[in-house]
Amino acid sequence: MDSKQYTYRVIWSVEDNEYVGLCAEFPSLSWLDADQLKAFSGIVDLVAEVVAEMSSNSEKVPTPLSERKYSGRFAVRVPSMVHQKLALEAAERGVSMNRLVSAKLAM
Structure with missing residues (x-):
């Protein structure tokens, strides 16, 4: 599973005064950073780690939204x-x- 196929977005958080990286397929994960691009790369890297861990534990990895029917x-x-x-x-x-x-x- 290529974790880069998931649906990512970065939004500004007034509350945190930072950007928040999010992944639609993993709603419990987020990455905060003052830099917008670092928030994006942070969430992508975090999801990659989680997917690798899930795969190594034989857990079911979510199908990317773009691949769902x-x-x-x-x-x-x-x-x-x-x-x-x-x-x-x-x-x-x-x-x-x-x-x-x-x-x-x-x-």
């Missing part, structure tokens, strides 16, 4: 008034509710 379907429950409002808006636009909600989610 998505069906394009998911169910969500909303309050009945929201459902009614969406149905009305879809009818007024002359589209299916699925198309309307999909367009709203894509924004």
Whole structure:
């Protein structure tokens, strides 16, 4: 497993007054640094260490988000008034509710 295939990002933390390196597949891990690039390289290196340790212990290593298969379907429950409002808006636009909600989610 190449740990560089995971989903990384770096954000500014006002609370810590530093950059925070994060990995979506390992939400419990983070790396703080005053330098943005060092925060990124820190989290990448940390994840590599964790993946190596997990592999050596025969633990299941998370699949990178980019390699996962998505069906394009998911169910969500909303309050009945929201459902009614969406149905009305879809009818007024002359589209299916699925198309309307999909367009709203894509924004």
